[in-house]
Structures are given as structure tokens and as C-alpha cells.
Amino acid sequence: MTAAAKPRTEILISGFGGQGVIRMGQILGLAAIKQGHRVTMLKSHGTETRGGYVRAQLVISPDYVDSPVVENADVFVAFSAPAYKKFFDHCRGKILYDPEMVEDVRAEGPERHVAVPATQLAKERFNNVLFANMIMLGALTRLSGLDYEAMKKAMLEVIPRFHEQNLAALDVGYTLPALIPA
Amino acid sequence: MSTLAPAVSEQLVAPWVEWARRYTRGRRLLEAGTYALTEGAIAAGCRVFAGYPITPATDIAEYMSKRLPQVGGYYVQCEDELAGMHACAGASLGGLKAMTATSGPGYTLMHDAYGWSITNEIPLVVVDAMRVGPISGITGAPGQGEFYIARYASHGGNFETIVLSPSSVQEAFWLTIDAFNLAERFRTPVTILTDQVISDMWEDLFIPEDYDALDFVVPRKNNLMMPFYPVGSADLDVPPNVIGHGTGVCVSAYTHTEEGYDIEEMEAQWAQTYRLINKIRHHRDQLTRYETVGVEDADVIAVAYGANARTVKTGVLEARRRGVRAGFVRLITLWPFPDELFERDVPYVVCELNYDGQLVREVMRSAPDGKKVRFMGKSAELHTVAEVAAGLEGVARTGRIPELPYIWTEVR
Amino acid sequence: MNRLAKKYLRPSQIPTKACHGCGIGMIENWLLQAIDEMGLKQDDVIFGTGIGCVGRQTFATWGGDNFGATHGRALAVATGLKLAQPDKKYLIVVGDGDAASIGTSHLIHAARRNLGVTVICEDNMGYESTGGQFSPTTPAGYVTNSSPYGMVEPGFDPCDVVKAAGATFVAETTATQWHQTVKIVKKALANDGFSFVHVRFPCNENFGAYALGTRDTLKNLEWIYEHTQGRKADGTDADFTWETGIKHDASNSRPEFSRLMRDMNARVKADMKAKQK
Amino acid sequence: MALFKAEKKAPKGPAGRWDVVIGEDMCKACGFCLSVCPVDVFAYRKAPNKIGWFPMYTAHEENCIGCMLCYQICPDFCIDVSVKSTAVATV
Structure with a gap:
């Protein structure tokens, strides 16, 4: 390891417990590792297993990551209104939010906000909100220009069941028309 | 994030710098610190884990319960931390490498067993995943409140302890092997003082593919003869006495003679203290990372x-x-x-x-x-x-x- | 030195540190008889003790491997040791403080697991090495150094506790029942599981002096005898009677702890092999 | 009924065929052997042993009937009772 400058990417994902926040971070992290990056992921949550806030802080870097704390996120994924409010100031880059969960969006930086209707799409396409996190991950992959194939591979490794639906959900997010540059 | 004009000197002094260079074939994972601590122990030859679940060390117990039977080891979920560390000491006395893991509230309960293991020169490893206190504090927040407790890990004084602290998931893996090595080498319990962040954090982790091929792991050697230790000697390579080979081992909680008999004479007390303290103080060069x-x-x-x-x-x-x-x-x-x-x-x-x-x-x-x-x-x-x-x-x-x-x- | 002491004990540790007339040596002598009659050698038995009179007096007298744990933790140590050395016989000789007070949780859980050890609880009805305080087995009303107005707390019977916890062999004797104790210890050692033998014995220096009002070794052993028989020398009933004998015998009725662990490991290994194929 | 018998009986039966050996240096003079013995075998020494007790010794070995009570009750592993080698020859 060296103390030389190193580009680091900070990603912050937060929402309620049970929304698959940690799973999303895990897949993202593993995909980065498969491509030879170094990754840290801090996860923090309230004491309750379901319902409280859950946060995953990922740092991806080509070299050893010193501080694992996300202080200025390049991407912030907000799955809930409290999470959006709590961590808005920790982000200086893009904010992906689920408009069904986060209704009041701050006025500043409209160009940074990207609405991904993950919950709504999950309900429509799969009749199950549990797939919202994969739709969001697909969208994040597109938006951040990450390797889609690596993401799919990592997803299959991390998630034990329902591979076909999850792949389909990932695809829904990745091919979201609003995100594809004209 | 930052750009440094001049190159800054960096130095990492630890045996795993060389280990990591020599062993490059293996798997790269995204795993938690608790996983790394568990795998490190398995790689080091740990075959007994006895303890009591406590956040944020619980996952170590869970991983151990899964991994140990796969390698012919034993996971014992004890009635409390006192029993946990004593059972580890017992297993180590019987010839198996052992480890326990806990957090602050459990660590204070282990002092009884810690002192017993120090006095009887029983090698084992204790993981303390520190959380903020006092007392139960917040289970999901890190703390560094056991710095001194880890040093003075038992009552009565007259001993030195070895305490290591990792600061990444990868380091937790190597450092656990190192802790087992030092425990075997110095015949003493070694504490791995980690914290909630390191144990709960997920990070890229390299695991070498074949643990049996790791030639730097210090194997357990058994001293199959009396006396318990040569009195007054700093000879560290006297391996642990092992119960169960009919050698007449005596393992006592009291000040003891070189045969292990309890005794109330100052000369014996001085000899024992001299050995317990100086076997560590005189070998600081082998211990500093x-x-x-x-x-x-x-x-x-x-x-x-x-x-x-x-x-x-x-x-x-x-x-x-x-x-x-x-x-x-x-x-x-x-x-x-x-x-x-x-x-x-x-x-x-x-x-x-x-x-x-x-x-x-x-x-x-x-x-x-x-x-x-x-x-x-x-x-x-x-x-x-x-x-x-x-x-x-x-x-x-x-x-x-x-x-x-x-x-x-x-x-x- | 008698023939069994010569065969099994360490000459350097005899005479023990026990006070004169202390029952600890008597009981140890009977343990030797049981071991000898079962044809066990020094190497076959691991002798574990705790702290207090029983721990201190019996520690290192056994010629084979010994351990003296911290107070109450002998069974916790034995739990780990049994996994590493499953084929040995374990004699865990502890006092009433070790078994019935500070180490009760380990006693209960060792019984629950059916850990393959034989616990001999040598009970002198108080904490005598610290000068004679009451313990959970001190009879109600008796005066000790920490119950100067009589023991007000109710006591409990450790035999009931370990039986409820799942011990597979439970028995009680006293220091005046030598043949019975030898027979019972033999049965206890033959049980591949958790055996508990509760033996009451006299302390002259503290319990005798304060609770019974005499340091006369004969009178104190006589007191034990009276409460074993339930009748005093003059023919009147004693104030209470200990129920002695085998209280529960389910020897070898369920698998021993370390056996269960090894069986599970074999199962896991077999499953792993099957999956690899 | 008492454990100890104050009055000793005269030996009957196979008396005189036993060796009663006491390790006097390890005796703590509790008196159990003397009290439990149904016949008259033991007595206290008039001089202390090296651990400071006036130990028991075998005063009348010829009275021993081989009941082994002393062997069973001795808390300090002192006493051994065995068949006399000469007696073995005559049996």
C-alpha cells in the first residue's frame, strides 16, 4: 500500500430494515472485488432487525482504503424519507431515490436527483416489493457506468434463491428508459 | 481524495507482510471481520471454540459452529463466559488449540480464567470485540475502553500480557494466525483487541487456498515429561504440558513449584513471577508490530x-x-x-x-x-x-x- | 502408607495439608479402592479439583494428571478437556462451595450435557478453609461464623438439582459409609455420562467447633453417623436425617457429551464427502 | 447405637494372623483407628512425630482380627493391614 493519491468512490445506501440495503451493498462490493478493486462496507442499523434504519457505506478504490467512512458520497441511494433527510448532507454527488418512499425532495441540486420508481416497478412487474433493491441496483449500475456483467455474476453468488426474478429485476433497473442517455 | 506532493515513507512491521507476499493463491471475498477472525483461527489450527454469544462477537461463534465440525473441531456454547474461557483452557491443556470471542461485558467475566491460563502457561486466543461502554453501552457502536483491562486482564498482578489489535478485515485474518503463533510460542493467552467496526465491517478479504500448506503456522507441540517448566529459565521452547498422557501434570491456581505443586514460599513466588513477566519482557523484539x-x-x-x-x-x-x-x-x-x-x-x-x-x-x-x-x-x-x-x-x-x-x- | 496410596498417590504430597480428623482423606482412600477394584491405572484417570478445603487437600495427591481450577470452575475446565481427551476417566473432586454455590451453573450444565465425568462433591457443610462460614448445604439453624444466630436461609440438596438437570447417576453417602461409598463410586465411574456423588464429611476445626461445639474428632464423626442413621447413640431421633444411597441411576441411558460431538463431526464430514462426489 | 466402641472385646477367631503397619510419620492422631477398632490393637506414642502429632502405633498386633475398619477410616492413608506372610504359609 502507498500513501499516494488514490481515487476513491463513496457510495451510501440507506433505507428501512428489510429492504435489502445490505444485500445491495454486498453485491456491489463483490462485483468491485471481482474486478480487482479494494472495497470496504460499513453497515449500521438501529437495534431492531426490521423497521429501523439501515445504512451501508461503501468505499471502492483501486488501492487499500484508509478511512472506511463515507463523508462525501459520490452516490447516495435513499430508500426511505428518514434516510434521505438524515444523510442528505453526506452526499456531494448523485442521489437515487425511490419516489414512493421519498416524497419531499429538497429544492437544491435538482440535477443531482434521480428518481427510480423501484418499489412501484417491483409491485407492477413482480408483485413483490422485495425486488425493489435489485431494480435500484440495476439503475445504479447504469448510472455509474459499472460493469453490468460483473454485477450479474456477483448477484448470483450472493443471493441464494430466485435467481431468474432477481436477474429480471436487475434488468428492469438497468434498462430504465429515463436513465439511458438520449 | 488527497494529492501528496512528496512521497511519504510508509512502514508496516508485521510478519504477515511476508506471509501475504508468499501466499497469493486463494480466494478474494467480501466478508466481515468476524469471518476473517474465524477463518484465521481455523487456518492457525484452532479446533475448539467455547464461548457465549455477545454482540458484536456473536458472528464469530456462529461461523465457528459451522466451520469447526467441518475440520473435526468442537464448538461449545457455554453457560457463561467464565465457563467459555475455562473450557478453552481445558481443551488447550488437553492438546487442542482453542479460542474464545467476546465483547466487553463478557471479557470482564473472563479474568478468572485469564489469570489461570497465564499462571499455568496455557496457550489460547481471546477475541474481544470492543463496544462503547460503560457496561452494556451500545451494542452496535465501537469503543476502545478495554486497552488497560486487556493489559491487566486478571487480578493479583505479576504477569505480562500480549495484546494485538487489527485495523482491517484482511489484517484480522493474518493477525489471528499470528496470535495463535505467539500463544504457542510464549505459552500464554493472547488477546485480540478488536472493535465493533472491524468485526462488523465487510471488506475485501484474501484467503489462501490451502491452510495445511501455511508453513508459518506454529504447530502444537506437547511436553510429555515433568517438570512443568524449568525453573528460572526463560526457555520459551518448552512446549505446553498436556494432560492425558500420564505424565503427572499438575495445573494449579496457586503459586506453584516447577512441578506444578502449590506452595507458599516466597522463593517459588519470585521464580514464577520472574518467568511469567520476563518471558514476555525479554522478547519484545519478537512481539512488536x-x-x-x-x-x-x-x-x-x-x-x-x-x-x-x-x-x-x-x-x-x-x-x-x-x-x-x-x-x-x-x-x-x-x-x-x-x-x-x-x-x-x-x-x-x-x-x-x-x-x-x-x-x-x-x-x-x-x-x-x-x-x-x-x-x-x-x-x-x-x-x-x-x-x-x-x-x-x-x-x-x-x-x-x-x-x-x-x-x-x-x-x- | 497404605497399599493403594503407594500405588496411586504421590509420596511427596502425603501427608496432605488436611487438618487432623478431616474426612477428605478418608473419602479419597475410598475413591482409590473404587479405582483399584475397577482395574484402572494411574494414566486412566484425570483428577480435577477446585479451591477450598477439598481442592487444596486433594490437589496433586493423585499420581496421574491433575488440575486445580479456580473456584467453582473445575467442571468448566473438564468440559474442554473431555473434548480433547475423551477416553479418560475424570474424577472431579470438589467441595460444597465449588459444586453447590460458586460453580452451580457449571454443575447444572455439565449434567444437562451429560458430560462424561464423575463429580465427587465432598461436603463439609460450610466454607471451612476461609474460617467456617455457612454454605448452601449448611443445615438450617446451625451456627457458623457467618450465621452467628443460626443459619436462617434454607439450604438445597445438590442431588436434586443435578437430577433435575439431567445427570445420569446421582447418589449420596456420608463419611461413615465406606463400603457403600466404594460401591457407589464404582457405579458412578462405570457410567459413561455425568455422575454425581454427594459425600458429607466432618470438619473439626470450624463446622465442628462452631456448629457442634467441639473439636473432638470422634464426636464430630459420631455426629455424622447419627444423622446418617437418623438416631442418636442414646436411641432418640436425630434432628434430621440425610437420605443416603443411590438416588437416580440411569447409567449409560443417553449419549455422553463428547460422544455426541464426535458423532456430529463424523456426520458433517460424511455429508461433505457426499456433496463433493 | 454408636459408631465407636468404648469397650474393647477380647479377640476371637482368626486373631494373630495380621500385619498392622502404621506410617507413624504421616499420622495426625485423629484417634479414629483406635476408636473404631473392636479389639485392642492401637495406642498413642508418648513422643511426637516429625509433623508434631503424638502418633498412633500398633501396640497389640496379636489382637488384630483383620476387620479392616482402621484401614477404611484412616484419613491420612497411614494404616495398612495385611495377612502375615507366616500365617499365609500355615493356611
């Missing part, structure tokens, strides 16, 4: 260990970017305390996760001028990069740490 950044030319040096060292190191680099010649010392071996790392007569800024100030007192003692040692204590949360940089800048320019919210600077 640390990391430094730019200490040679530094005007101010930040000191930290564990998870906290991660943000402190980034803070040091940030201070450098702002034109402050800052250095960084990360302790990996906490005890025996590496006094020699604090030889330069410059201000030291000690960042630790408590408000009472523990590590800072040792730095004050070993630095040439204790009055120049500054304290930045924070509770339940890692220092931010901004805080550390501001602190170092303040000390370098004005000799004082600026007022920062939630940072305590007073040491009484």
Missing part, C-alpha cells in the same frame, strides 16, 4: 489503533495536503507497549474512542516529553477525517487542539 507513515520528518504525530486508525490515517494525509508535516503511528501490538515508537521529541496527538483517555497515558509515559502529548477522545463513533486534520493542524500551528464538538482533550 506496528505501522508508521512519515514519522521521520513529522512535526506532529497522530497515534491510533484499531478501526479508528483508518480515519486517523486519512486525516494525517489530509493534514499533509494542507501543508502540515504530520506523521502517523498505528499500534498493532498494544501490549507489551512499544515504547520505542515514541522516541522522537515532537507533539503526539492520541486519537482513541473513549473520553477517559487510556492509550494517551501510555504515550505520555513513553514520549520524551509527556507534556507535549495531546488527547483527542471521541465516544461511540470514529473520528472524522476533518476532525483529525483540524486537530493536527491546530497542534502544529498553535500547539493546541481547537475546540471541536464531541472531542474531549482533557486528560487528568
Whole structure:
């Protein structure tokens, strides 16, 4: 390891417990590792297993990551209104939010906000909100220009069941028309 | 995030620097610190885990319950931590390498067994995943409150302890093997003092593919003869006596003779104490592990260990970017305390996760001028990069740490 | 030195540190008889003790491997040791403090697991090595150094506790029942599981002096005898009677702890092999 | 009924065929052997042993009937009772 400058990417994902926040971070992290990056992921949550806030802080870097704390996120994924409010100031880059969960969006930086209707799409396409996190991950992959194939591979490794639906959900997010540059 | 003009010297002094260079075939995973601690133990030949679940060390117990039967080992979920560490000591006496894992509230319960294991020179490893206190505190927040408890891990005095602290998931893996090696070599319990952040954090982790091929793992050797140890000798290579081979081993809680018989004579007490203390003090060169950044030319040096060292190191680099010649010392071996790392007569800024100030007192003692040692204590949360940089800048320019919210600077 | 002491004990540790007339040596002598009659050798038995009179006096007298744990933790140590050395016989000789007070949780859980050890609880009805305080087995009303107005707390019977916890062999004797104790210890050692033998014996220096009002070794052993028989020498009933004999015998009725662990490991290994194929 | 018998009986039956050996240096003079013995075998020494007790010794070995009570009750592993080698030859 060296103390030389190193580009680091900070990603912050937060929402309620049970929304698959940690799973999303895990897949993202593993995909980065498969491509030879170094990754840290801090996860923090309230004491309750379901319902409280859950946060995953990922740092991806080509070299050893010193501080694992996300202080200025390049991407912030907000799955809930409290999470959006709590961590808005920790982000200086893009904010992906689920408009069904986060209704009041701050006025500043409209160009940074990207609405991904993950919950709504999950309900429509799969009749199950549990797939919202994969739709969001697909969208994040597109938006951040990450390797889609690596993401799919990592997803299959991390998630034990329902591979076909999850792949389909990932695809829904990745091919979201609003995100594809004209 | 930062661009450094001149190259800064960096040094990591630890045996796993070489290990990592030699063993490159394996798997790369995204795993938690608890997983790394477990796999490290399995790789080191640990075959017994006895303990009691406690957050944030619980996952170690869970991983162990899955892994140990696969390698012919035993997972025992005990009635309490007292039983846990005693059962580990028993298993180690019977010839199996053993480990237990706990957090602060359980660690204090283990002191009884810790002292027994020290006195009887039983090798084993104890993981303490520190969380913020006092007492039960917050289960999901890091703390560094057991720095001194780990040193004085039992009553009665007259012993030295070995305490190591990892600051990444990868390091937790190698360091656990190292802890087992030191336990075997020095015939004593070794504490791995980690914290909630490192144990819960997920990070890229390299695991070598074949544990049996790791030639640096110190194997368990059995001393199949009396006496228990050669009296007055510092011969460390006397391997542990093992119960169950009919050698007439005596393992006693009391001060004992070289045969292990309890005795109430001062000469025996002195001989035992001499051995227990000096087998560690006289071999500090084999025990000190640390990391430094730019200490040679530094005007101010930040000191930290564990998870906290991660943000402190980034803070040091940030201070450098702002034109402050800052250095960084990360302790990996906490005890025996590496006094020699604090030889330069410059201000030291000690960042630790408590408000009472523990590590800072040792730095004050070993630095040439204790009055120049500054304290930045924070509770339940890692220092931010901004805080550390501001602190170092303040000390370098004005000799004082600026007022920062939630940072305590007073040491009484 | 008698023939069994010569065969099994360490000459350097005899005489023990026990006070004169202490029952600890008597009981140990009977343990030796049981071991000898079962044809066990020094190497076959691991002798574990705790702290207090029983721990201190019996520790290191056994010629084979010994351990003296911290107070109450002998069974916790034995739990780990049994996994590492499953084929040995374990004699865990502890006092009433170790078994019935400070180490009760370990006693209960060792019984629950059916850990393959034989616990001999040598009970002198108080904490005598610290000068004679009451313990959970001190009879109600008796005066000790910490119950100067009589023991007000109710006591409990450790035999009931371990039986409820799942011990597979439970028995009680006293220091005046030598043949019975030898027979019972033999049965206890033959049980591949958790055996508990509760043996009451006299302390002259403390319990005798304060609770019974005499340091006369004969009178104190006579007191034990009276409460074993339920009748005093003059033919009147004693104030209470200990129920002695085998209280529960389910020897070898359920698998021993370390056996269960090894069986599970074999199962896991077999499953792993099957999956690899 | 008492454990100890104050009055000793005259030996009957196979008396005189036994060796009664006492390790006097390890005896703590509790008196159990003397009291439990149904016949008259034991007596106290008039001089202390090296651990400071006035130990028991075999005063009348010829009275021993081989009941082994002393062997069973001795708390300090002192006493051994065995068939006399000469007696073995005559049996």
C-alpha cells in the first residue's frame, strides 16, 4: 500500500430494515472485488432487525482504503424519507431515490436527483416489493457506468434463491428508459 | 481524495507482510471481520471454540459452529463466559488449540480464567470485540475502553500480557494466525483487541487456498515429561504440558513449584513471577508490530489503533495536503507497549474512542516529553477525517487542539 | 502408607495439608479402592479439583494428571478437556462451595450435557478453609461464623438439582459409609455420562467447633453417623436425617457429551464427502 | 447405637494372623483407628512425630482380627493391614 493519491468512490445506501440495503451493498462490493478493486462496507442499523434504519457505506478504490467512512458520497441511494433527510448532507454527488418512499425532495441540486420508481416497478412487474433493491441496483449500475456483467455474476453468488426474478429485476433497473442517455 | 506532493515513507512491521507476499493463491471475498477472525483461527489450527454469544462477537461463534465440525473441531456454547474461557483452557491443556470471542461485558467475566491460563502457561486466543461502554453501552457502536483491562486482564498482578489489535478485515485474518503463533510460542493467552467496526465491517478479504500448506503456522507441540517448566529459565521452547498422557501434570491456581505443586514460599513466588513477566519482557523484539507513515520528518504525530486508525490515517494525509508535516503511528501490538515508537521529541496527538483517555497515558509515559502529548477522545463513533486534520493542524500551528464538538482533550 | 496410596498417590504430597480428623482423606482412600477394584491405572484417570478445603487437600495427591481450577470452575475446565481427551476417566473432586454455590451453573450444565465425568462433591457443610462460614448445604439453624444466630436461609440438596438437570447417576453417602461409598463410586465411574456423588464429611476445626461445639474428632464423626442413621447413640431421633444411597441411576441411558460431538463431526464430514462426489 | 466402641472385646477367631503397619510419620492422631477398632490393637506414642502429632502405633498386633475398619477410616492413608506372610504359609 502507498500513501499516494488514490481515487476513491463513496457510495451510501440507506433505507428501512428489510429492504435489502445490505444485500445491495454486498453485491456491489463483490462485483468491485471481482474486478480487482479494494472495497470496504460499513453497515449500521438501529437495534431492531426490521423497521429501523439501515445504512451501508461503501468505499471502492483501486488501492487499500484508509478511512472506511463515507463523508462525501459520490452516490447516495435513499430508500426511505428518514434516510434521505438524515444523510442528505453526506452526499456531494448523485442521489437515487425511490419516489414512493421519498416524497419531499429538497429544492437544491435538482440535477443531482434521480428518481427510480423501484418499489412501484417491483409491485407492477413482480408483485413483490422485495425486488425493489435489485431494480435500484440495476439503475445504479447504469448510472455509474459499472460493469453490468460483473454485477450479474456477483448477484448470483450472493443471493441464494430466485435467481431468474432477481436477474429480471436487475434488468428492469438497468434498462430504465429515463436513465439511458438520449 | 488527497494529492501528496512528496512521497511519504510508509512502514508496516508485521510478519504477515511476508506471509501475504508468499501466499497469493486463494480466494478474494467480501466478508466481515468476524469471518476473517474465524477463518484465521481455523487456518492457525484452532479446533475448539467455547464461548457465549455477545454482540458484536456473536458472528464469530456462529461461523465457528459451522466451520469447526467441518475440520473435526468442537464448538461449545457455554453457560457463561467464565465457563467459555475455562473450557478453552481445558481443551488447550488437553492438546487442542482453542479460542474464545467476546465483547466487553463478557471479557470482564473472563479474568478468572485469564489469570489461570497465564499462571499455568496455557496457550489460547481471546477475541474481544470492543463496544462503547460503560457496561452494556451500545451494542452496535465501537469503543476502545478495554486497552488497560486487556493489559491487566486478571487480578493479583505479576504477569505480562500480549495484546494485538487489527485495523482491517484482511489484517484480522493474518493477525489471528499470528496470535495463535505467539500463544504457542510464549505459552500464554493472547488477546485480540478488536472493535465493533472491524468485526462488523465487510471488506475485501484474501484467503489462501490451502491452510495445511501455511508453513508459518506454529504447530502444537506437547511436553510429555515433568517438570512443568524449568525453573528460572526463560526457555520459551518448552512446549505446553498436556494432560492425558500420564505424565503427572499438575495445573494449579496457586503459586506453584516447577512441578506444578502449590506452595507458599516466597522463593517459588519470585521464580514464577520472574518467568511469567520476563518471558514476555525479554522478547519484545519478537512481539512488536506496528505501522508508521512519515514519522521521520513529522512535526506532529497522530497515534491510533484499531478501526479508528483508518480515519486517523486519512486525516494525517489530509493534514499533509494542507501543508502540515504530520506523521502517523498505528499500534498493532498494544501490549507489551512499544515504547520505542515514541522516541522522537515532537507533539503526539492520541486519537482513541473513549473520553477517559487510556492509550494517551501510555504515550505520555513513553514520549520524551509527556507534556507535549495531546488527547483527542471521541465516544461511540470514529473520528472524522476533518476532525483529525483540524486537530493536527491546530497542534502544529498553535500547539493546541481547537475546540471541536464531541472531542474531549482533557486528560487528568 | 497404605497399599493403594503407594500405588496411586504421590509420596511427596502425603501427608496432605488436611487438618487432623478431616474426612477428605478418608473419602479419597475410598475413591482409590473404587479405582483399584475397577482395574484402572494411574494414566486412566484425570483428577480435577477446585479451591477450598477439598481442592487444596486433594490437589496433586493423585499420581496421574491433575488440575486445580479456580473456584467453582473445575467442571468448566473438564468440559474442554473431555473434548480433547475423551477416553479418560475424570474424577472431579470438589467441595460444597465449588459444586453447590460458586460453580452451580457449571454443575447444572455439565449434567444437562451429560458430560462424561464423575463429580465427587465432598461436603463439609460450610466454607471451612476461609474460617467456617455457612454454605448452601449448611443445615438450617446451625451456627457458623457467618450465621452467628443460626443459619436462617434454607439450604438445597445438590442431588436434586443435578437430577433435575439431567445427570445420569446421582447418589449420596456420608463419611461413615465406606463400603457403600466404594460401591457407589464404582457405579458412578462405570457410567459413561455425568455422575454425581454427594459425600458429607466432618470438619473439626470450624463446622465442628462452631456448629457442634467441639473439636473432638470422634464426636464430630459420631455426629455424622447419627444423622446418617437418623438416631442418636442414646436411641432418640436425630434432628434430621440425610437420605443416603443411590438416588437416580440411569447409567449409560443417553449419549455422553463428547460422544455426541464426535458423532456430529463424523456426520458433517460424511455429508461433505457426499456433496463433493 | 454408636459408631465407636468404648469397650474393647477380647479377640476371637482368626486373631494373630495380621500385619498392622502404621506410617507413624504421616499420622495426625485423629484417634479414629483406635476408636473404631473392636479389639485392642492401637495406642498413642508418648513422643511426637516429625509433623508434631503424638502418633498412633500398633501396640497389640496379636489382637488384630483383620476387620479392616482402621484401614477404611484412616484419613491420612497411614494404616495398612495385611495377612502375615507366616500365617499365609500355615493356611
